[in-house]
Amino acid sequence: MNTTNDLKMRPFDVQIPNLDGDGIAETIRIDVPVHIDPQSGEEILTAAAHELIEKTKARRMGLMLADEIRELRERFSLTQEQISELLQIGAKTYTRWESGRARPSRSLNLLLCALRDGALSLEYLRCKREGHDWAPLLRRRVRKSIVFISSGKGKSHLVKNIATVLDQLAVEWRRTMPSEHRVLFVADRATEYRTKRGQITHFKSPYAGWTPPEAV
Amino acid sequence: MAAPIPEAWRKDLIRILRSNDPQLIHWTRPARQIWEADTFGDAQEYEAYDAMIAALEREGIEGNETTSYPGQVATYEFLFSFRNRPMYGKIALYEDRLRILILSAHKPKRPNL
Numbered sequence: 001m002n003t004t005n006d007l008k009m010r011p012f013d014v015q016i017p018n019l020d021g022d023g024i025a026e027t028i029r030i031d032v033p034v035h036i037d038p039q040s041g042e043e044i045l046t047a048a049a050h051e052l053i054e055k056t057k058a059r060r061m062g063l064m065l066a067d068e069i070r071e072l073r074e075r076f077s078l079t080q081e082q083i084s085e086l087l088q089i090g091a092k093t094y095t096r097w098e099s100g101r102a103r104p105s106r107s108l109n110l111l112l113c114a115l116r117d118g119a120l121s122l123e124y125l126r127c128k129r130e131g132h133d134w135a136p137l138l139r140r141r142v143r144k145s146i147v148f149i150s151s152g153k154g155k156s157h158l159v160k161n162i163a164t165v166l167d168q169l170a171v172e173w174r175r176t177m178p179s180e181h182r183v184l185f186v187a188d189r190a191t192e193y194r195t196k197r198g199q200i201t202h203f204k205s206p207y208a209g210w211t212p213p214e215a216v
Numbered sequence: 217m218a219a220p221i222p223e224a225w226r227k228d229l230i231r232i233l234r235s236n237d238p239q240l241i242h243w244t245r246p247a248r249q250i251w252e253a254d255t256f257g258d259a260q261e262y263e264a265y266d267a268m269i270a271a272l273e274r275e276g277i278e279g280n281e282t283t284s285y286p287g288q289v290a291t292y293e294f295l296f297s298f299r300n301r302p303m304y305g306k307i308a309l310y311e312d313r314l315r316i317l318i319l320s321a322h323k324p325k326r327p328n329l
Contacts, residue, residue, distance in 0.1 A: 015257025024257060039285040043245040044242050045242065101238075
C-alpha cells in the first residue's frame, strides 16, 4: 500500500500519562511518517509511525524497549513461556512486549529492570512462583557469595573472610557494617574478578550496571 | 438511524483486530492523535482493539454505515466500551477484507449514534 514516494512527515503529539493514568504529565511533539491516501486524502500512519510513537513513550517513561526485553530473556536462556511464568503474567502479554505490540506497565517494567541490573535474581522469582520462603535460600545464597565492599578511600576491596556474616541475613549484616563501608556488590559465581593485594583489578559481572565504579 | 451491523463485516473486523498487526490495522493520524489524547497516552493500541472486539462480538450491535472511499467495502460507526467508558469508533474495511482503517476512536460527542 505504501510507497516511499507518497510518504510525508507530519507532527504527532505523544502524550505521557501521569502515574495514575488519568491525566497527561507531558506532551512530546514528534514527526511521524504518514501515507496520504490518494482517494480520501486521509493521512494514514505507517507501521514505522506507530513504532516511533511507542518508542518515544517508552523512552520518556523509562520503559524497556521490545529488543531489550528479548535480550534480557535470551541472556537467561529462557523461553517466552518460562519467563512469563516467572513474572507471573500471561504468555500472550509477554509475547506482545517482545514484539513491541504492547509495553509493560511501569511496575512490571521496574521488575524487568531489576532483573536486568542484577538487583533481582531468577532464583528469587522461582522461589516466589513456587510459593517458597525466600529467607533460607537467601542465607544459602549469601554463603555462596563473595562480598565486595568499599573502604570509602576510593578503592574497592574484596572481603575474603566473610565467615562472620555467613549466618546472618544480608539485611542484618548490612545494618551492622562499619559506617565507612558500603556494599558495592554481592557477587555470585557467575562474576569474573581478579584481585591484587586485596584490591580489585578485574571485574566482569553478567549483570549490566553492576561494575563497581572504583574497580578497574 | 442505527441498524444492526452486518455479521460478515463484524466477523472480518474481529479477525483483523485480533491479529493486532500494524500491517493490517491502519489508523488515520487524527484518529490516533485523538485516541492518544482521550486516553491520556495511557492506553495501548491492543487495548482499543480488545474493546472494539468485545463490542463487535455482541449479536445485534447497532451502527451506522457511513461514507466509504474507493477500495473500501464498507465503513461503520458504532459505540464500544473502554475501561467502563463509552467510546465512539468508525472503521473502514478494505475490499481485500484483510485490512481495516480506523477513522475514529474517541469519546463520543453525542450520547447516541
